Amino acid sequence: xxxxxxxxxxxxxxxxxxxxxxxxxxxxxxxxxxxxxxxxxxxxxxxxxxxxxxxxxxxxxxxxxxxxxxxxxxxxxxxxxxxxxxxxxxxxxxxxxxxxxxxxxxxxxxxx
Amino acid sequence: xxxxxxxxxxxxxxxxxxxxxxxxxxxxxxxxxxxxxxxxxxxxxxxxxxxxxxxxxxxxxxxxxxxxxxxxxxxxxxxxxxxxxxxxxxxxxxxxxxxxxxxxxxxxxxxxxxxxx
Numbered sequence: 001x002x003x004x005x006x007x008x009x010x011x012x013x014x015x016x017x018x019x020x021x022x023x024x025x026x027x028x029x030x031x032x033x034x035x036x037x038x039x040x041x042x043x044x045x046x047x048x049x050x051x052x053x054x055x056x057x058x059x060x061x062x063x064x065x066x067x068x069x070x071x072x073x074x075x076x077x078x079x080x081x082x083x084x085x086x087x088x089x090x091x092x093x094x095x096x097x098x099x100x101x102x103x104x105x106x107x108x109x110x111x112x
Numbered sequence: 113x114x115x116x117x118x119x120x121x122x123x124x125x126x127x128x129x130x131x132x133x134x135x136x137x138x139x140x141x142x143x144x145x146x147x148x149x150x151x152x153x154x155x156x157x158x159x160x161x162x163x164x165x166x167x168x169x170x171x172x173x174x175x176x177x178x179x180x181x182x183x184x185x186x187x188x189x190x191x192x193x194x195x196x197x198x199x200x201x202x203x204x205x206x207x208x209x210x211x212x213x214x215x216x217x218x219x220x221x222x223x224x225x226x227x228x229x
């Protein structure tokens with residue numbers, strides 16, 4: 001099983017719709033979780049951290065389910081500018097330290 | 113907003129040549145990282161650096177790679193003898209404290225696209 005797994009997509013979604021992605025992780029000792037957004041040929045940018053209680057930032061909601069070892073990202077009222085690849089990142093123990101483990105990303109295309 | 117700056121934005125080099133990729137992390141950050149992303153693939157960790165030494169490195173970071181903080185502001189990645197498969201986007205990142213990266217993530221530079229021909 002991959003350490004961090006995402007559906008690669010693409011998710012083709014009409015503007016204004018709600019879309020959700022999941023990401024599963026294999027190490028139950030993982031400590032923190034993030035969603036990054038990456039536009040084509042650009043650097044990843046932190047979208048939001050994912051807290052145990054779930055958190056919301058405007059149209060974006062992130063949830064963590066430790067029992068089932070997955071995190072989710074929900075985007076409401078999607079905009080054309082939301083088109084990007086969404087990267088799930090998990091901070092997992094590796095030897096005596098922690099390391100960010102990256103998913104391969106889910107591609108989202110918002111259509112007018 | 114503070115930025116991580118990388119130069120050059122694009123470098124083309126011949127196979128077997130040495131390249132140095134440069135990064136200027138955010139000034140009060142203490143932890144520095146290099147990642148790479150081969151086109152169409154996922155982001156891969158290369159190395160982390162703290163207190164003027166490597167703290168972690170991946171299997172990718174073999175003897176061909178080295179990092180340095182020569183002058184207290186720049187953070188460089190050197191590839192001694194480039195191979196075709198080194199072609200990728202190389203991202204530098206920094207964080208204020210190691211414990212913060214557990215919760216707050218990193219700030220990434222805009223990357224250097226390395227093309228080995």
